[in-house]
Amino acid sequence: MQTDTPRPMFDTDELVINMGPQHPSTHGVLRLILKLDGERVVDCDPVIGYLHRGIEKLSENRDYTQIVLLTDRMDYVAAATNNLGYVETVEKLYSIEVPRRAQYIRTILSELQRVASHLLWLGTHAADLGALTVLLFGLRERELILDLFEEYCGARLTYNSMRIGGQPWDVPPGWARKVLAFCDVQEQKLPEYEQLLTGNRIFLERTRDIGIVSAADAIAIGLCGPPLRASGVYRDVRKDEPYAAYGEMEFDVPLGTRGDTYDRYLVRLEEFRQSLRIIRQGMQGLPEGPIMGKVPRLIKPPAGETYHAIEAPKGELGYFVVSDGKSVSPYRFRVRPPSFCNLQALPQLVKGHLVADVIALIGTIDIVLGEVDR
Amino acid sequence: MSEGPKPASENPEAGRPAEPAPLAPAGQAEPGAPAPPAAAAPKPAAPPAAKPAPKAEPKAPPPPPGPPDQAPPADLPVPGFVTALQTGLPGAVEHVSFWVGDWTVIVGAPRFAEACLFLRDASGCRFDYLSDLTAVDWPGRPEKRFDIVASLYSTILRQRVRVKARAADGEAVPSVTGVWPAANWLEREVYDMFGVTFTGHPNLRRMLMPFDWQGHPQRKDYPLEGPGELLMESPQDWLKARQAAVDADIE
Numbered sequence A: 001m002q003t004d005t006p007r008p009m010f011d012t013d014e015l016v017i018n019m020g021p022q023h024p025s026t027h028g029v030l031r032l033i034l035k036l037d038g039e040r041v042v043d044c045d046p047v048i049g050y051l052h053r054g055i056e057k058l059s060e061n062r063d064y065t066q067i068v069l070l071t072d073r074m075d076y077v078a079a080a081t082n083n084l085g086y087v088e089t090v091e092k093l094y095s096i097e098v099p100r101r102a103q104y105i106r107t108i109l110s111e112l113q114r115v116a117s118h119l120l121w122l123g124t125h126a127a128d129l130g131a132l133t134v135l136l137f138g139l140r141e142r143e144l145i146l147d148l149f150e151e152y153c154g155a156r157l158t159y160n161s162m163r164i165g166g167q168p169w170d171v172p173p174g175w176a177r178k179v180l181a182f183c184d185v186q187e188q189k190l191p192e193y194e195q196l197l198t199g200n201r202i203f204l205e206r207t208r209d210i211g212i213v214s215a216a217d218a219i220a221i222g223l224c225g226p227p228l229r230a231s232g233v234y235r236d237v238r239k240d241e242p243y244a245a246y247g248e249m250e251f252d253v254p255l256g257t258r259g260d261t262y263d264r265y266l267v268r269l270e271e272f273r274q275s276l277r278i279i280r281q282g283m284q285g286l287p288e289g290p291i292m293g294k295v296p297r298l299i300k301p302p303a304g305e306t307y308h309a310i311e312a313p314k315g316e317l318g319y320f321v322v323s324d325g326k327s328v329s330p331y332r333f334r335v336r337p338p339s340f341c342n343l344q345a346l347p348q349l350v351k352g353h354l355v356a357d358v359i360a361l362i363g364t365i366d367i368v369l370g371e372v373d374r
Numbered sequence B: 001m002s003e004g005p006k007p008a009s010e011n012p013e014a015g016r017p018a019e020p021a022p023l024a025p026a027g028q029a030e031p032g033a034p035a036p037p038a039a040a041a042p043k044p045a046a047p048p049a050a051k052p053a054p055k056a057e058p059k060a061p062p063p064p065p066g067p068p069d070q071a072p073p074a075d076l077p078v079p080g081f082v083t084a085l086q087t088g089l090p091g092a093v094e095h096v097s098f099w100v101g102d103w104t105v106i107v108g109a110p111r112f113a114e115a116c117l118f119l120r121d122a123s124g125c126r127f128d129y130l131s132d133l134t135a136v137d138w139p140g141r142p143e144k145r146f147d148i149v150a151s152l153y154s155t156i157l158r159q160r161v162r163v164k165a166r167a168a169d170g171e172a173v174p175s176v177t178g179v180w181p182a183a184n185w186l187e188r189e190v191y192d193m194f195g196v197t198f199t200g201h202p203n204l205r206r207m208l209m210p211f212d213w214q215g216h217p218q219r220k221d222y223p224l225e226g227p228g229e230l231l232m233e234s235p236q237d238w239l240k241a242r243q244a245a246v247d248a249d250i251e
Helices: A055-059 A064-072 A079-094 A100-128 A132-153 A175-197 A201-207 A215-221 A226-230 A261-284 A338-343 A346-350 A355-364 A369-373 B080-088 B109-121 B183-194 B236-250
Strands: A015-019 A031-037 A040-047 A304-312 A315-323 A332-336 B093-099 B102-108 B129-137 B146-153 B160-167
Touching: A031 A355, A040 A346, A040 A355, A055 A064, A055 A332, A064 A079, A079 A100, A079 A304, A079 A315, A100 A132, A100 A175, A100 A261, A100 A355, A132 A175, A175 A261, A201 A261, A201 A355, A215 A226, A226 A261, A226 A315, A261 A355, A304 A332, A304 B093, A304 B102, A304 B129, A315 A338, A315 B129, A315 B146, A332 A338, A332 B129, A338 A369, A338 B183, A346 A355, B080 B093, B080 B102, B080 B109, B102 B109, B109 B146, B109 B160, B129 B183, B146 B183
Parallel strands: B102 B160
Antiparallel strands: A015 A031, A031 A040, A304 A315, A315 A332, B093 B102, B129 B146, B146 B160
16 A cells, blocks of 8 residues: 555545434443544543433432432342442441341342343343344343342332331242242353354454453443453452342352453353352342341431442442431432443543444443433 | 431441540541530631521521541551551641541542542552542531542452542542542532532533533532523523514514
8 A cells, every 4th residue: 555645535534423322222322422533433422411310419308218219210220239239328327237138138139130130231232243132032031030029029120129227028938939940040041142142253253352451441440340350350349348148158250351342241141150159049048037127217327428339230339328417318329320430431442443343342331321320 | 206316236336436536647626517426526716507598498407517527436446548648648637537337538628639649559558449439518618618529449458448528619629530540520520510620630521411501410509400491591591582582473
């Protein structure tokens, strides 16, 4: 190729295009302003806020028990873990002791939720890359989890399944058997997904070496959850700061080595197995006892503040609650949403890749816009 | 009602601090703290709680003058990262607080980024991960209205700390985007929601609200139901003007 003679007929300006907010691959109302050089992405500016409902402000005007149901609406495909993070924060602030049986039920629910959330992630991620079968498979198994949740709390999406101080309901009769049966089914289905994706040439081409993040970069940019672990950082709130009954559970934290999209897929796939392991341990070791601790009629924590984080399916979900000691609603209610912090890394991830890879990278960081915007 | 703030006291470290401990090197308690039963630390002569008039709702009690920031109990050993910060940056730490297991160091707003950089790099601290950065609005404390709260975590030493800086309305806080790039969006959100500006931020724009929004929704004097249509310059004003023109045309 000659370099000395410029070719005047072609214009080499950078092109700015708008992806979203209504786009089937942006998983909600995410708008990306992409600056392109041909097919390569030079720069990317995510624009968010289309689903901002002011949940933090609303929560500061409701009492502590009413907020549980607002937290459902943040990460609406993983409502149970949102509930868990919030109720544990208030319990920490109020020094409420939660019975062991309730802790176990919470652990089982949040691991079921993690499997459901990862199933939806796997299906949509694969569908974005053209493998529609996996989406159907994933939704098929997710349906079983939703049935289990429906039997436990009556709802299928926004569960409102936890209360400050314990659990509102005990395990329904026969539920334990169904949960264990589900674990067996899910275990059998995992090789099906792997068969479709892990060695799939198209999938490998689309995910390998796409969006590599080094461990140091991942920590600095604030990645959390599976993307952080895929970069090789051993960081799991369940292990580092055990909450609920995770201190009594045996499980491994899968780590990636390269930090690319394929590693993030492998890490999440292994998390399926670890979650099933935790569910089985929890169900088999479910202790007897009460499910509700001693909670005052009126939740009014003493003046103070605390930050408490849990490992949601998307990453570290933190709540920062300030109580003024006089009011029945929090003085300040802040959510540290994992999707928000992971989405922040997107511009760094997509630089230099093709437009088609942007789709893969939005999928791999697993965002839910309800949580990004709150 | 048989209620009452009676938290179960099984957790010994979560109990209320028994006596104050003058841990701050300057021996200075924060100004304007309400006098909780425990924190009877020496106070400056500033009148606590100047009882500002209720702003938003007439029936609401006056906003509290500030967080209690309980001092740690005297028998609790202070973790190494707090003492490291106190010795490494003399005078930066104004107050140390401990509550339900969380340590908080309160630094002056001008030295916020400096203290964060120290906490990231110093041995024994190594807080390399910024979990969260947010703000709290205390309109009852007009001289230092905002608390900027950063929750730090160390992936190396597995420890947590909160760093807090107090800033007046309109006072710029040094940005920590140079310390952790993760602070970029978090500071933008604080700017969007509270109107706190950060010096040295590469791109301080609104994060969640529309770019032409007026006001900062998370402030306590911002009404819950929104500003109404009057505060919005566009597009409601534009719609109204257009409607007026249409009406005039019909008449």
